[in-house]
Amino acid sequence: MTAPAPHAWDAEVDVAVAGGGACGVMTALRAARDPGLTVAVFEKSTRDGCNAAISSGSLAAGGTRWQAAAGVEDSPRRHADDIIRAGGDEEWRPVVEALCAAAPDLVHWIADTGYPVELGLDMPRAGMAARRLHTDTGRLGGARLMRHLRGLLDGYGNAAFVDEAPVVDLVTGDGGVTGVAVSQNGVLQRVRARSVVLATDGFANNPALVGEHLPHLGTPFYGGVSTSTGDALGWALRLGARLRNMGAGLRSGLVVAGHGTRVSPALPFNGAVLVDRDGERFVDEESKGYSSMAGVLRRRPGERAAMVWDAAAMAATRESEMMRESLAAGAVRDCPTIEDLAGALGRTVEETERALTPLPGRRRLTAPYHLAWVTHGLLTTQGGLVIDPGGRVLDGAGRPIPGLYAGGGTACGLAGPHSDGYLSGNGLLSAFGMGWIIGNALAGR
Incomplete structure (x- = not known):
């Protein structure tokens, strides 16, 4: 110059x-x-x-x-x-x-x-x-x-x-x-x-x-x-x-596939679990921030997993901007029973119940359930x-x-x-x- x-x-x-x-x-x-x-x-x-x-x-x-x-x-x-x-x-x-x-x-x-x-x-x-x-x-x-x-x-x-x-x-x-x-x-x-x-x-x-x-x-x-x-x-x-x-980079493992909205990072601290396409729970959800969770999801089948939570977790998080946007976009699926949840996951009831088994010291999720398929995203560098x-x-x-x-x-x-x-x-x-x-x-x- x-x-x-x-x-x-x-x-x-x-x-x-x-x-x-x-x-x-x-x-x-x-x-x-x-x-x-x-x-x-x-x-x-x-x-x-x-x-x-x-x-x-x-x-x-x-x-x-x-x-x-x-x-x-x-x-x-x-x-x-x-x-x-x-x-x-x-x-x-x-x-x-x-x-x-x-x-x-x-x-x-x-x-x-x-x-x-x-x-x-x-x-x-x-x-x-x-x-x-x-x-x-x-x-x-x-x-x-x-x-x-x-x-x-x-x-x-x-x-x-x-x-x-x-x-x-x-x-x-x-x-x-x-x-x-x-x-x-x-x-x-x-x-x-x-x-x-x-x-x-x-x-x-x-x-x-x-x-x-x-x-x-x-x-x-x-x-x-x-x-x-x-x-x-x-x-x-x-x-x-x-x-x-x-x-x-600032990544997110909370991006709802097909919608581009995100679910709340507080969900795992309120009992939510991640289940991959093979029906496996593959991570301690509370141990990962949403940026590091993106790397975990990238290594899963299809680079996505189902975030599953219940009414108590929904009540604790639904007023966040991210949850409001996801709900308004129709990115969250409601599953009134364990049978409905199993159907949404494409697994048997027994497989679903095993995936929802709480880790030591965590609470057990109870029906009705909510589900969003999440994938990894890049937000900024x-x-x-x-x-x-x-x-x-x-x-x-x-x-x-x-x-x-x-x-x-x-x-x-x-x-x-x-x-x-x-x-x-x-x-x-x-x-x-x-x-x-x-x-x-x-x-x-």
């Missing part, structure tokens, strides 16, 4: 953010608190959505006031230890600890802006030593949260959210990044910026990159957004940036740019590239080198947390 002459700039801001999802909007909200800064968020397309908007909107944080009120003992350090234990990436601990330290503050702040937050005591997850998922009352999901945050950004006179204006490249000069090239209405514009933040999400919808880095996933159902094409990775690599943990705990993009020698930051799906995530290391809430923690850290630093707070 060639740095444009000063008169070639079409606009100038202090902070240019590429991507208007969770990381980008949080960065802008925190940076815009400094009235001396001008901030512009360039979004590829809100019509196509962002991964935060199609998520459950669950915010993982250890040491919050909701946990204290509920008598849940937790802390940022305990949260970080759980993530490192699951992913096995001790080298990434400084970034993990920075994000976990920011998590309680950002969840408190979101609530204090008027967003209705509660602790999900009914949301147990594999790998978590404490209940630490915070959600909106009503369980309406990530779209509600993103609408709220983008609405807050509208209240800042020194910030602009520019839709249908994808960043298409970085502009460099003076030994660092000096701005961005933006395509708007078919016209290429160069925007000068003192700081550029890459928050353009991962590469899960880029078949070439997925084929290069994630061939071991096979052909999963894709459950992410169309805009996750990993464009920013190439821009940063040309400047000497490094990539890390590119073989990891977890590999990305190497950053420091402040979100600065690092080059091959470990030095910050001047003027360049990254977070969310563009930066290396928290799953470690394998998808099995993903814990529920890691994605939004990476996105909102790094946006919080970068935005605060840019505002000098």
Whole structure:
């Protein structure tokens, strides 16, 4: 790239953010608190959505006031230890600890802006030593949260959210990044910026990159957004940036085959069992997170299995956004009797009863039953740019590239080198947390 002459700039801001999802909007909200800064968020397309908007909107944080009120003992350090234990990436601990330290503050702040937050005591997850998922009352999901945050950004006179204006490249000069090239209405514009933040999400919808880095996933159902094409990775690599943990993704073993909706991750903790096409129960359901369960399902006959649960489990989970969507889509089959369930599974009653035998310490499912055939899917990627705990993009020698930051799906995530290391809430923690850290630093707070 060639740095444009000063008169070639079409606009100038202090902070240019590429991507208007969770990381980008949080960065802008925190940076815009400094009235001396001008901030512009360039979004590829809100019509196509962002991964935060199609998520459950669950915010993982250890040491919050909701946990204290509920008598849940937790802390940022305990949260970080759980993530490192699951992913096995001790080298990434400084970034993990920075994000976990920011998590309680950002969840408190979101609530204090008027967003209705509660602790999900009914949301147990594999790998978590404490209940630490915070959600909106009503369980309406990530779209509600993103609408709220983008609405807050509208209240800042020194910030602009520019839709249908994808960043298409970085502009460099003076030994660092000096701005961005933006395509708007078919016209290429160069925007000068003192700081550029890459928050353009991962590469899960880029078949070439997925084929290069994630061939071991096979052909999963894709459950992410169309805009996750990993464009920013190439821009940063040309400047000497490094990539890390590119073989990891956020997977789901809870995708309902033929529908594309998902069932609740809390079902296994309420007694649900998985039965494969041969009528075999093949896994301890509580031992696997939904990302690692995807790998297990890929190895089963037909790459699918039946999730079976009863009325008690349904009552405990049906108000989650995922369950509401699956029920509305007709993705759940009701089986009033064990004979009906056996018929749905294509097994005898005796085989079905054997498959439903509870593991030690677990309760026995009772009629009526519910069933959904689930398969494995890819939601987003977890590999990305190497950053420091402040979100600065690092080059091959470990030095910050001047003027360049990254977070969310563009930066290396928290799953470690394998998808099995993903814990529920890691994605939004990476996105909102790094946006919080970068935005605060840019505002000098």
